[in-house]
Amino acid sequence: MAEYDYDLFVIGVGSGGVRAARMSASYGARVATAEDKYMGGTCVNVGCVPKKLLVYASHFSEDFDNAQGFGWSKAEPDFDWTTLISNKDKEISRLNGIYKGLLDDAGVTHFDGRARIVDAHHISISDRVVSTQKILIATGGWPVVPHFPGNDLVITSNEAFHLPTLPKRTLVVGGGYIAVEFAGIFAGLGSESHLSYRGPLFLRGFDEDVRQTVTSEIVKKGVNLHLNSNVLKIEKNADDSLQVYFEDNVSMTFDCVMYATGRVPAVEDLGLEHVNVNCRDNGAIIVDEHFRTSEPSIFALGDVTDRIQLTPVAIAEAMVFASTYFRDQPLHMDYTNIATAVFCQPNIGTVGLTEHQARDTHANVDVYRSNFRALKHTLSGSDEKTLMKLIVDRDTDKVLGVHMVGPEAGEIIQGIAIALKAGATKAVFDATIGIHPTMAEEFVTMRQTVSS
Numbered sequence: 001m002a003e004y005d006y007d008l009f010v011i012g013v014g015s016g017g018v019r020a021a022r023m024s025a026s027y028g029a030r031v032a033t034a035e036d037k038y039m040g041g042t043c044v045n046v047g048c049v050p051k052k053l054l055v056y057a058s059h060f061s062e063d064f065d066n067a068q069g070f071g072w073s074k075a076e077p078d079f080d081w082t083t084l085i086s087n088k089d090k091e092i093s094r095l096n097g098i099y100k101g102l103l104d105d106a107g108v109t110h111f112d113g114r115a116r117i118v119d120a121h122h123i124s125i126s127d128r129v130v131s132t133q134k135i136l137i138a139t140g141g142w143p144v145v146p147h148f149p150g151n152d153l154v155i156t157s158n159e160a161f162h163l164p165t166l167p168k169r170t171l172v173v174g175g176g177y178i179a180v181e182f183a184g185i186f187a188g189l190g191s192e193s194h195l196s197y198r199g200p201l202f203l204r205g206f207d208e209d210v211r212q213t214v215t216s217e218i219v220k221k222g223v224n225l226h227l228n229s230n231v232l233k234i235e236k237n238a239d240d241s242l243q244v245y246f247e248d249n250v251s252m253t254f255d256c257v258m259y260a261t262g263r264v265p266a267v268e269d270l271g272l273e274h275v276n277v278n279c280r281d282n283g284a285i286i287v288d289e290h291f292r293t294s295e296p297s298i299f300a301l302g303d304v305t306d307r308i309q310l311t312p313v314a315i316a317e318a319m320v321f322a323s324t325y326f327r328d329q330p331l332h333m334d335y336t337n338i339a340t341a342v343f344c345q346p347n348i349g350t351v352g353l354t355e356h357q358a359r360d361t362h363a364n365v366d367v368y369r370s371n372f373r374a375l376k377h378t379l380s381g382s383d384e385k386t387l388m389k390l391i392v393d394r395d396t397d398k399v400l401g402v403h404m405v406g407p408e409a410g411e412i413i414q415g416i417a418i419a420l421k422a423g424a425t426k427a428v429f430d431a432t433i434g435i436h437p438t439m440a441e442e443f444v445t446m447r448q449t450v451s452s
């Protein structure tokens with residue numbers, strides 16, 4: 001008889017947890033999972049998927065305007081938030097069912113409810129305790145709102161997906177990708193959208209040209225930017241609107257204030273005090289390159305380890321974990337050249353080093369940059385600009401980084417990321433024949449360096 005009820009117990013069935021559970025089960029492990037709230041995790045329920053649906057919705061207003069230059073008569077479109085949210089919810093329920101089906105089909109035993117670690121080999125879910133040889137913590141992250149008077153009046157991205165109506169005036173506070181994306185969503189849908197960030201320029205960590213380009217582009221799309229701006233307190237008015245007091249003696253009225261000022265690893269009430277799992281100050285679980293914590297039977301991956309917080313990263317880590325421990329084929333996670341997109345409008349797509357990082361780590365760097373108005377906008381009348389940028393190591397000719405701000409930048413950069421992973425040189429980019437007329441062809445036709 002087996003010593004434990006399960007070989008693996010996965011806490012949290014988000015992007016990483018589902019993949020780790022079903023792959024481990026497919027290699028023959030007896031696997032159980034527990035989920036507190038969201039079948040499929042953050043990405044499916046309150047992250048990537050619903051966000052992208054809202055981005056699509058918000059882009060139509062611009063498309064209606066652009067259509068006139070192509071001969072379409074001016075329409076008076078009417079937007080209904082309730083329809084959007086209810087259609088989005090239907091799609092999320094469908095996905096929830098698919099994720100549950102994936103676990104069932106793999107033979108995973110699933111428990112609905114919050115899991116708590118009892119000791120290094122026991123988990124409790126409600127009043128039930130099960131034993132397991134290994135525990136995988138894949139509990140993700142949770143948004144945090146700083147402490148200030150009136151912070152209970154604000155929402156986070158979790159609630160933004162379920163607002164009963166579209167607010168007339170919205171303030172988004174934060175400088176990361178979620179803040180910038182939501183400011184664009186609200187603006188596109190017709191809310192008077194404001195974005196407040198305490199620093200001089202948002203999207204820290206992205207290439208400087210990308211940050212500058214997005215700053216000017218989102219303003220053109222109707223986002224009111226407040227940089228170097230700090231909220232002091234928020235009060236509720238008699239008509240339920242929110243009075244926001246900023247540091248510089250300015251006060252403004254909004255109907256909704258959304259904070260996107262960061263996420264913390266979800267380790268609260270997990271029972272970590274019963275085991276020897278070391279965490280960083282922000283709660284992030286410390287793991288080695290094989291996802292081992294300081295407790296030999298406990299492992300962690302995904303956002304709860306606070307490394308690269310992206311769905312495909314959590315999934316790739318889960319594949320490595322399952323293969324290493326349940327197929328007996330140890331793999332290593334490669335964190336280099338991970339491409340990413342920001343679905344602000346226009347989108348950002350990026351892979352590899354920023355110009356700044358390249359100059360810090362390489363002696364001789366060539367930069368190729370193109371800033372142009374896309375063919376579509378010669379007729380649409382929009383003054384949207386597209387940015388494309390290549391960073392090249394002059395000594396080896398290797399392309400170190402590729403950055404884009406423009407329509408479908410994520411789709412374009414995904415293809416370019418394969419080239420970077422394969423170690424493509426600038427000569428390979430130059431030898432590639434472009435597809436005409438596209439924006440992406442610019443990446444293979446840039447010949448003139450802009451700075452060295």
Ligand SMILES: Cc1cc2nc3c(=O)[nH]c(=O)nc-3n(C[C@H](O)[C@H](O)[C@H](O)COP(=O)(O)OP(=O)(O)OC[C@H]3O[C@@H](n4cnc5c(N)ncnc54)[C@H](O)[C@@H]3O)c2cc1C
Pocket residue numbers: 011012013014015016017034035036037038039040041042043044046047048049051113114115116138139140141157178266269270301302303304308309310311312314
């Ligand atoms: C608004 C927003 C937009 C995003 N957009 C993108 C994007 O465009 N592209 C991208 O790649 N990434 C995006 N992300 C990030 C992405 O969602 C995460 O990186 C990814 O979901 C992390 O996966 P995970 O498995 O680590 O955790 P999660 O997917 O967060 O799953 C963790 C699960 O564990 C559950 N849980 C927590 N504690 C317990 C417990 N004690 N017992 C039982 N269950 C528990 C939670 O309910 C949750 O379902 C976005 C995130 C947000 C918030």
